[in-house]
Amino acid sequence: MTVVDVPEGSPFGLANLPYGVFSTPGAPPRAGVRLGDSVVDLARLLDDPVFAAPVLNGFLAQGRTRWTQVRERIADLLAGDVPDDAVHPVTAVTMHLPFAVADYVDFYASEHHATNLGRLFRPDSEPLMPNWKHLPVGYHGRAGTVVVSGTEVVRPCGQRKAPDEPGPTYGPSRRLDIEAELGFVVGTGSALGERIGVDDVAEHVFGAVLVNDWSARDLQAWEYVPLGPHLGKSFATSVSPWVVPLAALEAARVPLPGQDPQPLPYLRGRADWGLDVDLVVEWNGEEVSRPPYREMYWSPAQMLAHLTVNGASARTGDLFASGTISGPEPRQRGAFIELTWGGKEPVTVKGEQRTFLLDGDEVTISATAPGPDGSRIGFGEVTGTVAPARGESD
Template identity: 65%
Template sequence: MRLDVSADDPFGLHNLPYGVYRAAGADPRVATRFGEHVVDLALLLGDDTFAPGSLNAFMAQGPARWASVRAQVVDALTGDVDPSAVHALDEVTLELPFEVADYVDFYASEHHATNLGRLFRPDGDALTPNWKHLPIGYHGRSASIVVSGTDVVRPCGQRLPPGEAVPVFGPSVRLDLECELGFVVGIGSPLGEPIPVDRAGEHLFGVVLFNDWSARDIQAWEYVPLGPFLGKSFASTVSPWVVPMAALEGARVPVPAQDPEPLPYLAMEQPWGLDITLEVVINGEVVSRPPYAATYWSPAQMLAHLTVNGAPTRTGDLFASGTVSGPEPGQQGSLIELTRGGAEPIALGGEKRGFLEDGDEVVLRGEARLADGRRIGFGEAAGRVLPARSLPAHGEEH
């Protein structure tokens, strides 16, 4: 059979993202998305590398193999395709596309960092003294990264109510989203061997949408002096399609001017970002459109900094950009920015809203624009907020 997909479809031959699908009653398998079709790669290419329900084995084979497979997929999809390899997108379940080995989140948007700095330090400098010298980040929990469509339970923890001196325990009342991009490491690096900025392409496999759900009240009480912990580790949502770096070559753009000049291990002749417009949707209403191109630190610089102390990386490692925000109104990638810490609620569904309520559905979308005008789709990273679960009383069984 021939698959009829327009040349300008965001999921056309110029994209071909990788994911994992499950047909009814079957085990998960690796696929690509072509238009509204999900195409089984093991059947399309006759290659058992893609039979297991994870991209890790393929990602570990490296850039030469990635390029070879991409060329084979393009060639196969321009001819006759075995009908048994093809499924309609709306008839399959999409699963977590790779096994997440480790996870780091950065803080790479100057606009986001400035917005939060003005909220938290109204009488001081918006940016901390180190911000323009290094990509700030923290380590998170890979086990709590979930695929789009997974419900997110409102987290419980300690928080300090305004005006109080003693913390209380209970559900977060300032639950937020963070609109980000995630970068997937295909080839790892050994302990003690940093990855130079000019060799990032040998390691980076692809990009996903990323929602770093955040309990702002839990985070505010716990983060001094060691940083985010329970306010972040309860869930992060990724999109099910990994868009390969090869598809995004034409979307590369210079990052904003970096001043002061970065230290030598972060210095690049031309630090690159990506021309990707993101979209934050809550209960069907678009509330923000953050531009990733406004992000200060390049993905290559983030990876170089992550490893400069000799930290190893592994196939399936994921590092996220941190919240993406732009310079204009309506480009903030979190509710804490959009509402100025809840002080200026936004209109949503006929009511005023500072933070997320139970039942809210958050959807992130993204689209890259290539230099030739074609678009690259990313799909969605969606999740619905469920009420907090009560802890068993002392002596009760779980």
């Protein structure tokens, strides 16, 4: 038996206990929680076959009461001795996509980001569309291209047309970008034809992950009118391997920054809270931005309520993301198109002037949030490296 060591100040203490799926050499993937610098095997610790599965979906589907019971049981057990063979150094395991993604919806919930992109994409018009402050704008993404942190991101090809070109051309994206986001994982869904109310978010959302919604801005600019993002977004979305339970983020809840005009009744309720999550974006190991999630205009509960208000069903494993997180200051922008103002204002990375991503570039997004008693809750990291385009290039 052993006691799991938790370094002082670790963002992975007993108040966090994020869930993931890991494997060790010669053994299949199974569920674990992170405590300090260790991964604890839940199938071994709890002797429950639901945690021996290669994804968390079976556990997620059991619902909030079960989530609470398991969390309390794990915390009790980890406060004492646990079996030696249930504990693995985090550096000695391979992390996997923690849940099978059923559907993926990406929102556009930052007023700062939406305003900046409106100014860049539509310089002669109002930056926000007339509907933006009335509903959480979003689009349906591609669940099959959601990948876990560390997965290589191949530069996408497609049609692009620069303003000075007479017509579109085909080839690798020239303006590959990132979007630093927070994603929410649905545990229990809803029936077709029903809707989830704003105040029911905790009954349905299990937890949160970090998201990098890679974006080909040149493909996006040419295709997005009239039906919105498609190939400019669908090639890859990276998520962190650890799912931080919503229950671990209660101390991080903050009021929304203010919504004017007042949303329609279905978007109002007691769960109209935001989250005080601080993100850090690193480009080739150098910090370039610190996006603050507390600045987001629309709440997670409002996003889920809007997602289902037309009767669309939610399912176990659904992922809905916030859209790019940006604050009011230049160094709080969560996308490089904003950070470099469309490429006109390069940033310095490792002594070089940079605008959009080059092959071989690595981007890492990390985050922490306030926990109880002055502690911090860690989300870990989501990292991706850009690989050259494959196949035909022109």
